[in-house]
Amino acid sequence: MHRPACSSYLHQLRRRLLLLVLLSAISAAQGHADEFIYNSFSGADLSMDNQASVIDGLLRLSEGTDTKGHAFHTFPLDFSNNPIISSNTSSVPSFSTTFVFAIISDYDDLSTDGLAFVLSSTNKLFSSSAAQYLGLLNSETMGNESNHLLAIELDTIKNQEFGDIDSNHIGIDMNSLISNASKGAGYYTPDGEFKNLKLNSGEPMQVWVDYDSERTILNVTMAPLPSTKPNRPLLSIPYDLSSVLPNTRAYVGFSAAAGGIPTMHCILGWSFMNGEAAALNYSDLPLKSIQQLRAGRHTYKTIIIVCAVLLPTLGIAMIVSATIVKVRMMNRLSKSRTTDIEWEREYGPPSFTYKDLLAATSGFNDKMLLGRGGFGSVFRGVLHHSKQTVAIKRVSPESKQGMKEFMAEILILGHLRHRNLVQLIGYCRHKQQLLLVYDYMPNGSLDSYLHTQDHSTTNICWAQRFCIIKGIASGLFYLHEDWEQVVIHRDIKTSNVLLDGEMNARLGDFGLARSHDHGADAHTTRVAGTWGYIAPELARLGKATKATDVFAFGVLTMEVACGRRPIWVDGANGEPVALSDWVLAAWRGGSITDAVDTRLDDYVEEDIELVLKLGLLCSHPSPNARPCMRRVMQYLRSDAPLPADLQPDNLLRIGVSQELRMMSVERPMSCPATTITDLSKGR
Template identity: 70%
Template structure:
């Protein structure tokens, strides 16, 4: 091993500054001539500053045993430098899978490396030269600055037997065997093993391809063939360019895109492949939203599954989310008037009525909130994001058993039991109605005791103390007082602590269309009780 302070590729002339640990094998392999069979340390010269006959101290009895470097037996060498005491040590031992480093080095010399190696770059490596038929093989090496080098992985050195066999052939009778013998005994077995390994790898590859194809066919039988190719969606988004990014969510990112053939503007959700919950959302959207058709629901146009890429394609909603209008005051210098807000509330109610009562199955959305309400070019409300939605037959119970939703919109019984129902959707819709009228978050402050202040509690407290319309968004210049009172009181009724006291969506639609009146005894105190 040598440390050289010059780049060996720049010149064929040996450097004048180097430090080497030499394993001198200039001897007859049939004669135990340990004088020429030695370990030495060289400093910028081929004349060793210190040398000793090759050997090792047995870890068990501590005795010194000679070791012939040309015996063709494998060995292990350790070179250590103690910078604190400036001691360079060399240790050798016969190699085996249970080799342990002898506690006593074979050769130690006091030498300060900083006086001889001071360049910007130092090269560490191996060099060999011989005028005999000796052959040397390095099966593995480990190097580390400022500490002990990592131990070798002996199990990975399986080529040792091949190397020993090859070395033995070259050293028999002091002359090399013929190349034909070497090819027959060494190279041919290697080629045979390589062919067998390649065949095994190819077999595994084909099995995986076949399994992937079966999975794809099963997927298509369950969820239908892909509606778009990955190439189409890649082109539509300019390679999913960040300039086309509309937003990021818990399960992935949403991009704006233009389909290359039809030139239709679409929104493309790219589900994160690392998320198991993202895969569940992907399948839920295909199974549920893919079959729903309503003017107040976002339309799913199709999907694409390419390797680990999961993509959903929707109608593009140019006006973004309802949340951005309520809680971003200067969005496009546009604010929603009361007529628009009341129209949006009735649109969401119509979509929920379709999900709960008017479709062939009951669909529980489970994540109703203003950020999941999108607005089309005519400011019509479209309820979207059905990744958490679950469906069941009419008259049957929902099979949800874990908590899902967004903090502030979650009904009390859902937080306790984790079971979503039509009543838990109604609770979230009640909070949303008050949020649209007041333009305040479901949790928007703290009480005097430091507890979270919910929007429903604030509206209810204001109603008891003064007038319920004192909670209306101050940005509203004009509104129909009867309509806004209806929305606020209906919002409180929908978010009643008791699920049995909340109205069904059919009844809510009747209230909003003014085909029915709220209960005459609807007062603040009646909204505080729970079953």
Template identity: 55%
Template sequence: MLAFLPFHLATLHLILAPAYSGAAATGGGGGGGGGGGSFIYHGFAGANLTLDGVAAVTVGGLLVLTNGSLQTKGHAFHPSPLPFRDPGSLRNATAARSFSTTFVFAIYGQYADLSSNGLAFFVAADTAVLSTALPGRFLGLLNDTDNGDRRAHVFAVELDTIFNAEFRDINSNHVGVDVNSLRSVCATDAGYYDDATGQFRNLSLVSRNAMQVWVDYDGAARQVTVTMAPLGVARPKKPLLQTTVDLSDVVLGTAYVGFASATAVLSSRHFVLGWSFALDGPAPALDIGELPALPPAWPKPRSRVLEIVLPVASATLVLAVGVTIYSLAQRRLRYAELHEDWEVPFGPHRFSYKDLFHATKGFSDKQLLGEGGFGGVYRGALRKSGMEIAVKKVSHESRQGIKEFVAEVVSLGRLRHRNLVQLLGYCRRKGELLLVYDYMPNGSLDKYLHGGNGSRGAIDWPQRLHIIRGVASGLLYLHEDWEHIVIHRDVKASNVLLDSEMNGRLGDFGLARLYDHGADAQTTHVVGTMGYLAPELGHTGKATPATDVFAFGAFLLEVTCGRRPVEQDEENNRVVLVDWVTEHWRSGSIVDAVDTLMPSRFNPEEVSLVLELGLLCSHPLPSARPTLRQVMQYLDGDMPLPDLSQTYTASFAMMEPIYIAGSSTTI
């Protein structure tokens, strides 16, 4: 490890290598470094850093990478590239030079145990890659295109506060080493090893407490070492993680060093208090006493109004007090909630009814987004954060099963996937539950496929294929990649919502199953929508991943053809979409089933693939349907789609008896 190189070898190298060290900063707000190979910043007031995105430096010298705005990114990096290759030294000229850095950071989330995305220290061959980076899950480092591309030439140590199954994150509070991808080559829980006891102590990255990180790269051993500890605790002897990484292909000459951070749907602020860096030697030690102060850890309590005690001098004053008490009692009844002792552990996931009442303007009809099978959905904006939300009212008169219901709501609130509508929490009143979600500004996919007012057929084929891939990815996460299996039970276009970038997000996941609490245990309650229900549900009533795949097959055909799974034609005859597409396939004209109102041209091979995959997912036999992982492999071209034989497609005739008139009726 670099920090423990023998003194005489380090000295020999510094004598033979070209002189390349920058001026060190001193004082509380100084910054160092011009173009040298080492620098130190005790605060960043007046520092010569390059900032972009929302990154800024406060008057007090704090480097603020993100300022609490949603869907933003921020970068701060040393203005001049550093020479990570040193052909003039005695070492292998093809190897990246050793380096060492240490920095102090803090993350302020909107909630004590929940944050938006984290931050990363990076080494990048070219800052152009940062200009095209996306916020949210990419930490402002990469995007969908260059993530995993060796040409990105980016190395990073991420301090990640979101669990993202797409990148195989281990949890929502981890440290990882990344090379050209947000899928870490090595990751571990955030924390440190106590020198006195040797025990591992967890650290919450979103605790709003300052922490120090040390990163060392040994160019000869091609080894990265990462250590962290609370600010004020000496560097632990045992590192947090150590892994082999060859940066020779990442830094081909000079490279930039700095920090990147991003936010998604939750407000967060990311701070850096101090930073030092050195090539071919240990980074200069930071003086904790010279670092700038962080903002208050929690919002200051409201100042109390001075209590004025006045004698009751007249009946008028008594009447005024009585009126005030009556008004307060009425106000309390308006915002009354149900609280029970078993809900204490769920506190961070509970919203106050008062906040939701004001957010939705008293659940005004003007805020009503729509009526679902279980209640109305209202648009709102939280007063303190400004965050836009959707609030779903669910009637729940019976107390039977309410504890299990809330427990499952909170459990589902831990789901984290870019193609699922985030369930943020709940509120409970007498006779009803309120579920709080992220607000999706572009509404449901259903209106673009079947709606009026010019929205019908308004999305082109690339957008539709992107939405299909997204919904498949979200379902795969529910079925296989989360810690529990979640069966959606109602996959359909009206339950796919579109965010500001027209990404498809599956909503109401698992809630159909949750609503069954309190039902008669001896009865079978089939939940879903006609046209999407798998045949076996009529016999067993048991939802499985295969029944979700069947509904997804109907969804594929619906999105591609622009038609509902079951419709009435002009002669009032029932038309089953899967049968209609099957006939097109048999006649060799499956591409002709595509939505004729879809704008612009489309790729016939992609349309044919999606339609045939829809038929495969709609097979009457559950064992013949693919899994969602196989579906993703087919869509990504990683595995060829099986041939649909005449014998195979003949079995689709088995499906017709399960359809009845009155399509798209939730049961």
């Protein structure tokens, strides 16, 4: 008679036991939610976007050009349960993580841009930019404290705007890509010897990131694979992460971005713990996937070359009985393939398809036309996938000069990155058509603002003009002294200075540019440039140097301040007048500011005098008397005064206008023929 009660009791007991088991499992799961280890990413609990994907156990963050990718652990870390919080302890608990990465480029010596281990208050980085921003930030969010972001960057590009130390370094970043600390990639042996590592070698390498909340110290260590963790970290800085990550929850993961060079950023394994990170099992890592990717890069190139050489031969052998027309057709196809391969080997694979650019410009519709020149046409375009507005230069097949400029811009501008240079995004080669894709500059050229049809008005004030001069000087300083090679622009003029949406100056058109190693001489023997900006020694000897660029910059600064072209024809006597002579005459007449653009009424007297005198100094007939661009930057920033002996009587011994007339009689210039009436129109 008591069986039903007993049965009910046992049923309730079983339910309670089951509930306790479930609660225990949930509690255990919560206790280890912030600890995980992935020796392969197949089935990993990750939140990915953009280019990021998992293939054959390998986490691929970005692949190709101008791409980015993010991969975060799906659930945020919970910092609210820090077991050791005291008045001397960071609210961010101690943690340790280690991961194995590989960066694979289509080129042995070049890659872009890098990857980063990330702790962030959000895993939604949709507004971030690719290339130098590593998919983390953009130009507007740089340095904002509201970013709440820690990044350990593995950077393979030297970005001058971020103060990077070189093109192969690891940095610790807090809310910005200007690193708090950075060092060239490498590790310390047990004997204390430092060994360099090349980040973009394609070889797997391991990184350890350790944070001690009691001592508030962040350490970063790296080593080749396989290797034990070095005793001495590569980077070590005292920092309380609670100032960067004040919230109790944060996402942990990776971000990567590529620019104009095809690059793949991969993660092979990852371990994260509240204490010491668990060791990865190297035998379980997808090392074969990396080997196949590296081998595939070389195999693909080998197959193309073999096909280009063998297929035409086999084809000819197979069609010995065919007609001469077919043989000639095969030869033409073979030649075309070989040409394509040689082109890509020299300048890299194209970044865009012709179909992409055709769609971006609505079929190169005249409504999208920005302008025409001797090289061809420039169109505005909107890229279909990214919705980015770009400028597309289509080089005319008939222009031999256009072809040379096209190749020069790919080789030189494709590797340069500076806020005052127009950025080359990529190129396309379709049959006989050549196309370059740049950042779009919505405000056009500086020339169009200074030399409007209505000469009585201007919509560019002195503050903007002064900022533009400083920007051009900064860009030239980067080209001459701050990049890994010396770049001589050879065609500095106002029509080659473009203005972005905020009226910042961007120097463009590197078609005539030449580069050489620091300490070596430039190898140019042909006069190139635009009348009025060409230095006297360049006209006589045909040798472009940093000093000839400085001469053109000096003329440009006076043009910006005076609103006059470098050379114009005097209406009274029909003789050419050089701008430097005009400014020098005003100075000798008692007031150099008499040469200032009459449309300006808001200029600062000291600034305008500095610019005009600096313009005369930079355009001195003697190249040895001209300052280098480093010195020019010091003058413009008021870090150094102009030379005390800079006076009108000893500045120029002979007027530039007179020298131009003498040169035209003594030795005709090897530039294309230009009439006096065309001098104000540029090249």
